[in-house]
Amino acid sequence: MNDTDADRSVDVAVIGAGFAGLIAARELGRGGLDVLVLEARDRVGGRTWTEHRLGRPLELGANWVHWVQPHVWAEMTRYGRGIERSPAAEEAHWRGAGGAPRSGTLADFTALINDGQRRLVADVAEAMPRGTEPTVGAIGELDRLSIQDRFDRLGLDPEALAANESVWVGHVNAPLDRVGLSSAYRWVAATGGHWPLMHEASATFRVSEGMSEFTRLIAGDVRGEIRLGTTVVSVEQRGDAAIVETAGGERIRARRVVSTLPVNAVRGIRFSPELPSAWRRQNAEAVASDGTKIWIRARGHLPRFFAYATQHDPISVLKVEFHGSDEDGEPCTLLVGFGPDHSRIDPDDLAGVQSAVDAVRSGIRVTGATAHDWMADPLSRTTWMTHRPGQLTRDLAELQETAGVLHFATSDNASLWGGFIDGAIESGLRESRRILDALLPR
Ligand SMILES: Cc1cc2nc3c(=O)[nH]c(=O)nc-3n(C[C@H](O)[C@H](O)[C@H](O)COP(=O)(O)OP(=O)(O)OC[C@H]3O[C@@H](n4cnc5c(N)ncnc54)[C@H](O)[C@@H]3O)c2cc1C
Incomplete structure (x- = not known):
């Protein structure tokens, strides 16, 4: 293959500008390689996305980080990010035997x-x-x-x-x-091995100024073009390079390609030769995560509580995140909810949201709701990745392998905090190191 087969030639094409893609691109560019990032969305950040909705900036994707997550914490330090604590609960509500409602303090729970x-x-x-x-x-x-x-x-x-x-x-x-x-x-x-620390790590500390500002800073550090609104439709390997084709028909020749697509979303690209068997198998099975995250606005300043329902309810976890006022200046509360099945709740159906909230905790008057359905989004088809039984030990090693000139960096194939932002960063570092070692041997 020569450059005349392609509209453009680069050392590395990175598909996707979430944490994995941005970190990989930053490292590759700093290492001296010519890198091009192709991102289908009109923004960077992937499954992290801070949007102004319901009267304030809200995290529609990932929200919480922690210092026990080493890769994310290094980036927090590098970009001078601070943390804010989500409110500690003054009340707890949960279901007891037979679904009976129970209430108490956080210590009781x-x-x-x-x-x-x-x-x-x-x-x-x-x-x-x-x-x-x-x-x-x-x-x-x-x-x-x-x-x-x-x-x-x-x-x-x-x-x-x-x-x-x-x-x-x-x-x-x-x-x-x-x-x-x-x-x-x-x-x-x-x-x-410390389960209370695990709870704290996964749901307590937000990034000050939001995730989108965090990824904007990383993107600003990428020495190379980040092209938004550019969907990759095929990756064809030919000898020691690949041709990456976009939905707009552009053909880019790359010595290495980094796919950062989640396992569930890889079917969006035609790969030739086809993907290794672990990718095809897990994509066909889908990983386990199937849920939703929903922001709900309620009338008045509610006490800071968390409430748990069951896995059979549309919302199984609900907690108070912010107090504020609505567009009429009336006090309101913003709650974040999580449910195990994205198809059970529609944020545009306020009556449905109200009854889902009633099932978790009574006495809340819902006045608004918003969410992004990451499971239905063809660019993610995943919230945060969790495995089905057997998938982790059967496939992780193969998912981390390079296939010819094609590399895979995604939180889904991280070793430590797989499924988290930390895992995305780990995978971006791992693959950029492999590519630098291959193309610029010391
Ligand atoms: C609701 C929700 C809550 C979460 N909460 C937390 C949390 O509190 N803490 C935490 O650490 N993690 C959390 N996560 C998980 C975390 O967001 C992800 O693990 C992490 O952001 C994944 O990064 P990534 O770069 O691997 O993948 P992604 O962010 O999904 O990046 C992949 C990129 O590829 C792009 N892409 C896909 N297909 C194509 C194509 N054909 N062509 C071009 N581009 C394409 C996508 O648009 C996307 O930008 C949450 C996720 C969700 C959805």
């Missing part, structure tokens, strides 16, 4: 779930001794189990079981019988 949370992952030190190597250890045997399988075997009393299940369905964004126990192990292994 923590005391109720403590034994179940601990026992769910009691063997994590043997199952997954190193968070950075999530397929090493007894997890090889245990990966066939779902989180529900493990809860069903713990023999918890019905009050504690209902509360414990609700906590995990909020974390994994899917019904518990669909999610591998390995997803719970990974998070707890990443926090040194």
Whole structure:
């Protein structure tokens, strides 16, 4: 192949400008390679997106980071980002045995779930001794189990079981019988086996000024073009390079290509030769996450609470994030909710949202709602990735492999915080290092 086959020739084409793509592009450009980023959306950030809605900037995708996430924290330091704490709950509401509503303090709820949370992952030190190597250890045997399988075997009393299940369905964004126990192990292994720290890491500290400002700063550091509104439709490998074709018909020759598409979304591009079997298999099965995140505006300043329903409800977790005032100057509260099945709730159907909220906590008057359906979005088809039973140990190593001149950087194939922003950054660093080593050997 020569350059006349293509409209343009670069060292590396990076497909996607989420955290994985931006970090890979930054490193490749700084390393001295000619890099071009092709992003289908009209913005950078991918599944992180700060939008002004319901009267204030809201995170429609990822929200929380933590200093136990080493890759993200290095970038927080590099770009001078601060954190703000989501409000600590003054009240807790949950479902007891048979779905009966219960209320208490945060301490009451923590005391109720403590034994179940601990026992769910009691063997994590043997199952997954190193968070950075999530397929090493007894997890090889245990990966066939779902989180529900493990809860069903713990023999918890019905009050504690209902509360414990609700906590995990909020974390994994899917019904518990669909999610591998390995997803719970990974998070707890990443926090040194300390489950309360895992809870804190995954849902407590927001990035000051928002995620979109964070990714804007990283994008500003990329030495190379970031082309927005440019959908890649095919990647054809020919010898020691590839031709990347866009929906607009442009053909770009690249010595290396980095795909940052989530596993569920790779079907959006025609790859030749076809993708390695692990990609095709997982794409056909889909990963486990299937849920929704919804922002809800309610009348008045509600007490700062969190509330859990069950995995059978449209909203299984609801918590107060902000107090403010609406367009008429009336006090309002903004709540964030999570549900295990995106098809169960529509933010444009306020009556449906009201009844979903009523099922979690009574006495809330809904006046607005908004969300982005990441599962229906063809560029993501995933919220935050969790695996189905068996997928992690069967496929992770293969998902991390290079296929000819094609590299894969995505939070979905990270080793440590797979599914999180941290994992996206890890994967971007990993693949940029591999490409720099290959194209600019020292
Ligand atoms: C609702 C929600 C809440 C979350 N909460 C958290 C949280 O609190 N903390 C946390 O750490 N993580 C959270 N996550 C997960 C986190 O957002 C992701 O793991 C991370 O942002 C993934 O980054 P990525 O670069 O791997 O993928 P993406 O951000 O998905 O980037 C892939 C990019 O590829 C682009 N693309 C796709 N197809 C094409 C194509 N054909 N051509 C060109 N471009 C294409 C996409 O538009 C996208 O920009 C959440 C995610 C969601 C959706």
